[in-house]
Amino acid sequence: MTELPAGRSGAGTPIVEVRDVSKTYAQGKVIVPALNSLSVTIAEGEFTALVGPSGSGKTTLLNLMGGLDLPDRGSILLAGRRLETLSAAEVTRLRLQHVGFVFQAYNLIPVLSAAENVEYVMLLQGVSRSERRSRARAVLEEVGLTGLEDRRPAEMSGGQQQRVAVARAIVSGPAIVLADEPTANLDSHTATELLQLMRGMNVRHGVTFVFATHDELVMRHAKRIVRLRDGAVVEDERCS
């Protein structure tokens, strides 16, 4: 079997550093504050849940960490690079090389099979066809989808689709995987399986995960819980 990318060792090295970040959104003429002078650091190998009520800034923080959006104030370091100093193209390239994403829904490209969805990121990275194939098969086996490689998303259950999304997120050995409510559309059994899968990746390969969630189940699996309220960190708890 093809080896999965090696996990990142040396836990404690910062992957993402969010420093005194503020962010507002305009809703019509109303300015809505999303983050308010927030600082948090995610280190290699962590399995972190960002939790809080709706509007607390979880998704905004996740988007900023992944370079999907830019802060109004403050700075974000991703893999040692300050995002606000980079061009849009450089941020895109940095995201491609160092960040994996798992979203709540619309995670997969409907016209591609499971294997092709996993290959897609490697295609963007310029990985050769044969290597893409073998790595995609290997990682799908890792997430327990052997035999479903050629199925399209519409032919898979929600849990299977999320597994494909996880496989795609980790296949290139990213520095961090950002997951926005990955279990929101799943039943508790399937959600537990998915979380165990990601925790297994975290333990075996050292993949760093950050979740934005208000799912108790995710919080139970998390090794670190960062609580947000009104755009600020109110509690940062390490779990045993």
Next chain:
Amino acid sequence: MNLTIAWRNLWRHPRRTLVILLAVIVGVWAMVFYAAFIRGMMADMLRQGIANLTGHVQVQAPGFFENPVIDARIRDVATVRDALGSLLPEGARWTSRLRTGAVVRSPHGAYGVTLVGVDPAAEHGMSFLADSVTEGSGLANAPHGLLVGRALLVKLEARTGHRLVIDAQDASGQIVSRAFVITGVYRAQLETTEKQLIFCRRETLQRMLGVGGDVSEFSIVLPAAEESPAVARTLRERLPESAFRVLTWREMIPFVGAYLDSMTVYALIWNVIVFVAMAFGLVNSVLMAVFERVREFGLVRALGITPFGILGGVVLETACLLVVGAAGGSLLAAVTVETLGRTGIDFSAFSAGTEYFGLARIVYPEAAASDYALAAGTVFVLGLLVSLYPAVKAARITPVAAMAHV
């Protein structure tokens, strides 16, 4: 893989794709067929022009083209014959004719005509004459025979075997009259030709007009019309300008040349008109495809594709559609042109009107490779250009905006 994605995206909504595909196919078909129809019409117009006693190149006496009277005739026939014998390319044919204005009389009327003295055997492959005799035996064995057009025959109320009297001015300026027997009736594509031209043997007319062996013109038919300028140039170099004038078909029937020259412009204008109609459907279809996939574009942007990559993907989808449409349209056009090229499109019912423009009763469409290339190229290039609008819209979608999209 990009091509695979583009192709599969194209078929997410098969009905919508088929509708716009059909529009592209019909558009390309319309472009090619129009060009083939015009080309067929023009080619026939050229063939008729050449066959209507013009030829590709003529040698005349100076002034004959502007004022075709008996005084403006070629007296040094041998020089021209020598030049033609040595300078014409292989496959070229030529003949000489004597023309004069005349009046033809029957008991039922008198009409002004052009009397043409021809060598019947040499007219084969040179003009319409050899293949258009519908009644009688023609001029072959009739020293005083006359070949008359069907339309003139009706006006004269005559038939084969009847005698007609021809009056014409001879070389000395005197009016001479001679009786001829109608030995043949011909049909021409144009009724005006049938009314205007009557034919007798060349030597008979030479004797009647007292011009010895002189002729009015040497008409040359070449293997290809495109050789005309080069052949004319060569003949001009050999034949002294003081005694001879060499004309190409473009100089003798300039309106045909002008039509041919403008054909590409007409085709291009038509192509643009057809495309504009097609473009609305195309843009609408691609825009719908983009708006339906806003979240998906956001996802792939988050995964690391560049805006240019999105733009390229949308354009590639359009390119797939256009390639299939252009191929389908070209194929349909090829079948149509091939079929109608054999059977022709019959405009007999409108021939009275079309004849004024020198158009044939039956048009045989003929498409050139350039017609297919022009149609497919127009659709492909302009199609890609108009797809840039929705493609740019797709490229501007940001992951955050896409996630907020309902």
